[in-house]
């Protein structure tokens with residue numbers, strides 16, 4: 001585990017860019033791109049890449065393109081295209097008019113492939129997939145030349161034209177770059193650059209039945225757009241020589257520099273599209289936007305603010321070595337933002353009834369309560385106080401152990417913004433023995449929370465007035481997995497066997513203060529002493545709010561840092 005709080009200035013990609021600017025390497029502004037494949041929803045790992053690409057462009061007066069790397073018609077879908085745009089925008093970034101699709105370049109990519117054939121640098125290979133694998137060799141053994149490697153340029157041109165025309169079934173031929181079957185880098189052993197796939201594409205329909213491979217498409221798309229720095233994750237390090245080979249061989253005017261950085265891993269979750277798709281398809285979660293998912297749509301629905309996510313991405317920095325970041329740091333960033341920005345209100349998750357015996361019946365008092373102790377601009381509301389209240393059931397213990405300072409028989413506590421109350425007696429169900437209600441008295445002299453005689457209480461509790469409270473549904477979320485490394489089981493147990501059965505709990509009988517009747521969907525609140533909550537953007541309506549717990553108040557990150 002790393003403790004990733006290096007200053008922003010220290011990251012190596014920023015240094016490369018500063019260097020390139022100082023040496024006037026480019027005669028135009030910085031241009032980066034974020035190139036998702038539209039085959040799933042974006043997750044926190046993508047957020048890191050988005051913040052890096054769009055962030056650097058903004059910082060150095062450049063621009064960042066959004067480009068869909070849509071060369072794989074089987075797995076792609078317009079639903080993903082839409083969600084990806086929504087997620088990038090929500091994170092706070094704008095590609096302006098620079099929304100591109102690799103599929104828009106298909107005609108030009110085809111022309112580049114023909115160019116390579118004419119140069120004698122690409123050939124049509126008719127080995128099947130298994131034979132190609134066999135001929136490729138291994139890490140320790142060089143590969144063998146394909147028997148089709150020396151086809152004439154004319155024959156290659158003819159076959160490639162007929163591949164495009166749809167004369168052959170899937171898998172009959174591929175187009176391969178002619179590089180070096182003995183290269184120590186397996187990627188350079190005559191990689192496939194086009195394959196036949198009779199599949200309808202979400203943008204080009206049935207226009208094409210051959211599709212370019214990632215390694216051929218990506219570098220040329222970067223070059224066509226005029227990208228200066230092509231930032232990608234470490235697994236593409238071995239592909240960099242191929243990236244450069246394609247651009248050098250075709251002698252294109254723009255040859256971006258590929259720079260690799262370590263992908264983000266987070267504890268207690270998985271950041272692999274394949275695994276996230278599995279969780280959705282097999283219904284382990286309610287959908288891509290299940291608030292437990294590490295997807296952008298999941299954390300948005302959970303109530304993570306985009307500012308907190310951007311701050312997190314800045315803080316984790318950018319390194320060249322893979323590492324895992326503690327989820328507690330992300331949660332810390334969320335708290336840090338909401339601590340300042342969320343109005344504070346009162347709600348009781350597990351209510352227990354309290355009767356104030358010396359408070360007149362059918363009477364109410366309105367108590368002034370600010371929405372934020374440090375920010376008067378957030379205003380205040382009036383809290384109704386009456387004879388029957390609810391407090392949190394675990395704020396009371398009939399036989400309190402030593403360190404329990406909250407309410408107990410004979411003990412006095414403060415009710416936030418209200419009065420001191422003392423517990424006088426407990427009423428129980430005679431058959432079950434369960435506590436039904438507490439009888440208390442209040443001290444009218446302590447209005448506002450202080451006693452004129454200076455006596456102290458050890459606890460301040462949150463509460464709501466029974467007659468005025470709204471009944472609400474509150475959903476509690478916790479880590480989706482029980483292990484910090486769901487993929488790390490020594491005996492190879494599947495990540496799904498570590499799903500946390502307690503990651504979701506729904507409470508339907510919570511009582512919240514009446515001011516929340518006005519809460520609109522997608523609003524943040526701190527429920528005092530309980531955590532940060534967010535009115536669900538999908539299931540909530542003004543007047544009948546449903547709250548998702550975004551994060552508790554307990555900051556594990558501060559504990560970890562002190563260790």
Ligand code: ATP
Nearest residue numbers: 035036037045046048049232233263264265271273
């Ligand atoms: P796939 O297996 O489908 O290629 P992917 O996670 O690489 O999955 P892409 O849509 O290709 O998904 O990713 C878009 C961009 O986001 C790429 O530049 C990729 O390197 C980057 N990215 C993906 N996952 C992470 C991660 N965990 N941390 C940082 N960047 C990531």
Ligand code: MG
Nearest residue numbers: 035036037069
């Ligand atoms: Mg990818």
